[in-house]
Every structure is written in structure tokens, then in C-alpha cells.
Amino acid sequence: MKRFLFSLLVSLAGLFVSLPSVAQFEQMKNKFDDVLLEIEEDIFTLRFANAVTGDPVPNATILVENLGEFTTDEEGKITFPRQPDGMMRVLFKKDKFISAVFNVEVIVETIFFNRFSVSPIMNIDQFRVVLDWDQRPNDLDAHFVKSNQYHISYRNTRVLADGTGMLDRDDMDGYGPETITVERIDSNGEYIYSVHNYSHHVSSSAVPLSQSKATVRVYGNNRLLKTYQVPQNHQGKTWNVFRIANGQIIDL
Numbered sequence: 001m002k003r004f005l006f007s008l009l010v011s012l013a014g015l016f017v018s019l020p021s022v023a024q025f026e027q028m029k030n031k032f033d034d035v036l037l038e039i040e041e042d043i044f045t046l047r048f049a050n051a052v053t054g055d056p057v058p059n060a061t062i063l064v065e066n067l068g069e070f071t072t073d074e075e076g077k078i079t080f081p082r083q084p085d086g087m088m089r090v091l092f093k094k095d096k097f098i099s100a101v102f103n104v105e106v107i108v109e110t111i112f113f114n115r116f117s118v119s120p121i122m123n124i125d126q127f128r129v130v131l132d133w134d135q136r137p138n139d140l141d142a143h144f145v146k147s148n149q150y151h152i153s154y155r156n157t158r159v160l161a162d163g164t165g166m167l168d169r170d171d172m173d174g175y176g177p178e179t180i181t182v183e184r185i186d187s188n189g190e191y192i193y194s195v196h197n198y199s200h201h202v203s204s205s206a207v208p209l210s211q212s213k214a215t216v217r218v219y220g221n222n223r224l225l226k227t228y229q230v231p232q233n234h235q236g237k238t239w240n241v242f243r244i245a246n247g248q249i250i251d252l
Helices: 002-018 022-041 198-202
Strands: 043-050 061-064 068-071 077-081 086-093 100-107 115-118 127-132 140-146 150-152 165-169 178-182 190-197 215-220 223-229 238-245 248-251
Touching: 061 077, 068 077, 086 115, 100 223, 115 127, 127 140, 140 178, 140 198, 150 165, 190 198, 215 238, 223 238, 223 248
Parallel strands: 043 115
Antiparallel strands: 043 077, 061 068, 061 086, 086 100, 127 178, 127 215, 140 150, 140 190, 165 178, 190 238, 215 223, 238 248
8 A cells, every 4th residue: 555655646746847838837736735744644635616717616515425414614525434345325415516426436545536617507408518537638639510410529619500519628638528508409400419539739749649548428408317438448539429420328
């Protein structure tokens, strides 16, 4: 255990040297501080951020399976006693946000991914897709395409062809969230949502998509509808996550 934690700290310290932006420096500092505190106090940390703005979500109620109720601090963070390897269910609740259950995986005495983007309440017809990932690669891009109508991405952040669709947040510094919201889903339309590793487009040495810990969450009817995680054996720079036909979400 001590050897694993020492190696992790060395890796995190090394990353400070190459951070390209202030935002990324702050994110990495938080991660480094979390690890130090977890070692010192034998705890785990979870962080919650607004999927539309990327800001921390304070004063949220977090129910951790078999442990009880916690409240996020000003950094959108909770801590709780270290748990054995396995899966935990975590319930997020806060006024004006959509309540959601997240699965938290503990592997080799550490949390696989401890950052969760949560969605503010939407209009009943709105549809939202949220992409989170790890610190590397720096830049993953979300793409939401309606056949013969529009293509929402970092290149086209807002469209008006069938209602309003928007890339609420484009993240280029790691972690996300990268969020797309559309006013309504056309029951006769055909859609596809995909994730592209733009960092690999810039540099062939970038961390591959399969190692990004990318997670996609789909919200509709003011509830969490679907959660997807990039397969660790995924090949290539693009991950086709789901499509929509006849108003139904179809896993890809």
C-alpha cells in the first residue's frame, strides 16, 4: 500500500512541471491535496461540480451507501473513511439540481474516479449530455449530430435549426465537464453522440481515449437516464457512445 501511494505521489508531483494553464494547475493541486489528506487521515474524497458551469457545488447532501449522510463544502467536496475494494452507491441531492445515483469504484485501495458533474434542473423537454474524464488527455471533444440538421461541437457551439442546442461548456484542460444541452429531442429525428480525443489529433503521444476514464451521463425528464464509461480496450480516437432513433436511446 505505502509503495503504491508513494508512486502515485511521485507521478502527481511530476505532472506539476508540465501543466499548461492556471486552470489545470488548480485542478491538479486539488488532486494532489486530496491524495495527501487521504494518506494522512486514511480517508476518501469525492468532488461534485456543476455540469453547466464547472463550478463546485457546495451544501449538497451526499448519501454514501452503508456510511451515512455528508454535506459538500465550499469546494464541492466530501470526505469519508477509506473503504475496501468494490463498488459503492452514492446519492447526490440538492435544491435546483437533478438528484442522481453514482457508482463509485474502489480499486487497489483508491477510488477509480472521484469527480462527478451534476446537472441543474432543466425544462421538462430539455436533453443534456455530460462528459467527464481524467486529467489526461487534456482535451476530449463531445459531438452531438442530428442527421441532415445540425452538428453541435466545439466548432458549432450553438444551433437554431430545430430549437436551441448548445455546447454549454468546452473544456480543454482535463477533467471536464463538457456539456451539451438541446431544447427537445425530435421523435422523428436521428441523432448520434460521440467523443473525440482531440489531444491525440494534436499529438500522437497523447494519452489514448481508452485510458481517459471518460464517463458520459445522459439527462432527460429531469432525471439521470444513462451512464457510459469508455471501454478500457477501446481502439481509436473516436468513441461512438449512443444514438437516438424514434425517441429511444440506443447503446453503441
